[in-house]
Amino acid sequence: MEIVTRADRPDLRETAAAVFKERWPEFVFHDEVPRRYTDRAEKYFGLFDIMVLDHGSVVAGGWGVPVPWNGAVGDLPSGYDAALVRAVEAREADIPATxxxxxxxxxxxxxxxxxxxxxVLQELTRRARDQGLAHVIAPLRPTWKHRYPTVPMDEYAGWTRPDGLSIDPWIRTHQRMGARVLGTAPRSMVIEGTVAEWESWTEMVFPVTGEYVIPGALNLVRIDVEQDHGVYVEENLWVQHR
Known part of the structure; x- marks a missing residue:
């Protein structure tokens, strides 16, 4: 296997995007914050945007951003969107990342x-260490949380198997690397759209105003038919690696 950055191999960009798209529901790609900040993040933080190649084919990938964080739970960003914003704006303001x-x-x-x-996670961690960053954190999107969209994240995060590890495969992956849960990321992503857009993204029909369970969502989506507006606020889970 070989590990490269996407900047190293721009010819594989579309292939890598297809790998990522396999794993997330369509509505995730309509968050406005990444639309405004991802291009700059790619420009500034290419070292932390990697792909794993096997016989020249993209089999995995991942990315991260360096952020200022003082190590206190109260100083964590509110989630994925806020971490991206903090990273880019700190870089542009010459605020050192930690x-x-x-x-x-x-x-x-x-x-x-x-x-x-x-x-992927070990390689990103190694790069963080080599760059002198003191901490590694992540706003996790647990793999199985969409099966329990009405359960609060902090409750779900406490569900464990007999061996003491989480019932959730993605949380377990991080636990086995030594990560510990810091708390919830209450507004990790906020996605808004018209009723027609939500119907297109989910292949569902929303005939009346209310909260709906939608495929792939960790929480409920709120649809207001009268206002022609739907909003989804996703809660994630902050963990810290050793």
């Missing part, structure tokens, strides 16, 4: 069960 925040990691569906997500 911490790497993992933003996403994905493995191609045909390459599951090979430990590739751990490879």
């Amino acid at each position: 911490t790497l925040s993992f933003m996403a990691a994905a493995v191609g569906e045909s390459h599951d069960k090979r430990g590739l997500a751990t490879v």
